[in-house]
Amino acid sequence: MIRRLRLPASIISCVLLGLAANTWAAAESKPPSGKIMKWVDEQGVTHYGDTLPLQYSGKTNSINAHGLPQTETSNPSPGNSESGKESEQAKRDRTLLAVYSSEQEIDLARDRNLQMDQVMLEGLEQRKLSALSRVQDLKKEEAGYLKRSKAVPEELRKDLKFATQDIGKIDEQISERKQHMDTMRLRFENDKKRFIELKTGVPASENTSPAR
Template identity: 25%
Template structure:
């Protein structure tokens, strides 16, 4: 029985070895338009597009060559456009699920705008108080050196100078905050205006 199995294994061995040794046949065209065939592609042609062909010379596989800078840029632009389309699709879907009417969008917009307007009003009131306090401290400091040119004037209290500088910094910081609140309010209005226009397009509203 073992002898028969051994003989059968020897019978199968040659085709298996032959199959393992069989290599692919490539076809490619060089820069001069000359067609080449070979089981290996020389290094100078490795970046060219090529085909794997069968025994009848029929292409069974396409192998892309190295892409040019123009092709790489075209792929990048195409991928970016596809991403933008997908983002727009998701935004449209969210818009349609979130709102049923234009009035709902406007109500949501007005609530968001009111939040920033409220922050602006609080900041404006705080700034008014800080500016009034700064004015009082500066008038007090004006009686002392170095804010007073009178050579007989006493030196200003360092704590008063510190308070003036801190108040100036606080005012500058809150002035920046106020500018940011107003900028964000404008951005919110513009964003919702875009949402309203897009919603009308999707709903077919004139």
């Protein structure tokens, strides 16, 4: 036999009012546009909500009613990118004037930076000479076996192969080091030209002294 539990009318009314309040609150919490905003804070934590904090405005992500992500990017004014470049150039100019007081100091800084690269380059060239000498010795040993009509040992073949490959790797490192040094020289040369422009107020193209 099943007994039916009868609740007082006051309790039933409270339950119905609670359900109605929850339904109203859920309806109010939905964004009017049907989109949920997504943003990432300074700690890299992703947040979701119907209202985007002001400090995260600009580029945000939203999720539409179908659960698909949407990207919303505020249109930058045409002058923003240009002003950013100018600001970066102004920063570099201030650094140049703060670090150096003459063209000679720029040349000295260039030489100091190149000194370590030069030491490394000389070390690579010494390694290459040693590798070349080893390859020559291995080839002589190989020729001795061939002259006596004997089979060249597999270990000798491997040593010769690895020694030859080592020379190729050293050549690549030498080329990369030289390229790095050329890039550094060019950077310091450009810094010196800009330094002269800032000091004299004359563009580098017009500040070149005529050849004697």
